[in-house]
Amino acid sequence: KQEVTQIPAALSVPEGENLVLNCSFTDSAIYNLQWFRQDPGKGLTSLLLIQSSQREQTSGRLNASLDKSSGRSTLYIAASQPGDSATYLCAVRPTSGSRLTFGEGTQLTVNP
Amino acid sequence: KAGVTQTPRYLIKTRGQQVTLSCSPISGHRSVSWYQQTPGQGLQFLFEYFSETQRNKGNFPGRFSGRQFSNSRSEMNVSTLELGDSALYLCASRPGTSGRYEQYFGPGTRLTVT
Numbered sequence: 001k002q003e004v005t006q007i008p009a010a011l012s013v014p015e016g017e018n019l020v021l022n023c024s025f026t027d028s029a030i031y032n033l034q035w036f037r038q039d040p041g042k043g044l045t046s047l048l049l050i051q052s053s054q055r056e057q058t059s060g061r062l063n064a065s066l067d068k069s070s071g072r073s074t075l076y077i078a079a080s081q082p083g084d085s086a087t088y089l090c091a092v093r094p095t096s097g098s099r100l101t102f103g104e105g106t107q108l109t110v111n112p
Numbered sequence: 113k114a115g116v117t118q119t120p121r122y123l124i125k126t127r128g129q130q131v132t133l134s135c136s137p138i139s140g141h142r143s144v145s146w147y148q149q150t151p152g153q154g155l156q157f158l159f160e161y162f163s164e165t166q167r168n169k170g171n172f173p174g175r176f177s178g179r180q181f182s183n184s185r186s187e188m189n190v191s192t193l194e195l196g197d198s199a200l201y202l203c204a205s206r207p208g209t210s211g212r213y214e215q216y217f218g219p220g221t222r223l224t225v226t
Binding site: 031032034036041042043044045046049051089091093094095097098099100101102103104105 | 116118143145147154155157160167168170200202204209211212214215216217218219220222
């Protein structure tokens with residue numbers, strides 16, 4: 001059974017800092033990994049999708065990497081802003097089946 | 113292109129009642145999945161529909177059911193509501209069932225059972 005863990009559970013940083021969020025998964029038989037952002041009481045916004053054959057994806061100030069063999073992904077946020085404050089979730093899709101397995105999320109607070 | 117829409121956004125029901133939630137996927141998307149999010153269990157997969165057929169089902173009791181219509185819109189039904197069913201129910205769509213497709217989520221329906 002796939003298990004996804006995110007560390008840290010919560011993170012508070014001053015504005016402008018670069019930061020890294022971690023995601024690990026136990027079963028490397030994944031099709032892809034997706035990073036989401038969730039604002040309080042809202043739905044999920046897709047940030048980046050990394051296929052299993054890829055090593056990283058970039059979108060603006062966000063960069064996500066994937067090391068499938070070691071079961072790890074990182075989300076790098078450059079020059080953080082107060083508007084980045086949210087919960088960040090990673091989810092993996094298996095090679096067989098369609099369900100996403102989510103981590104518990106990292107709650108990020110960027111202080112002005 | 114409009115995103116995934118869910119109705120209603122908020123719902124309060126009494127234990128024992130039943131409820132139906134609705135989801136309209138992004139235009140052209142034929143796969144719709146449902147997830148339940150609670151503080152204790154996080155996000156858990158309920159089921160996925162494609163071309164009006166249930167393709168995959170999570171570990172939820174039979175009180176949870178769903179269906180998909182020919183226009184890809186989907187409904188989820190929960191019968192005999194329990195207090196533990198209080199959650200944010202999220203619908204997600206993607207173009208098809210291939211694993212390469214990105215998943216897009218709606219704003220969710222907040223269900224409170226009293």
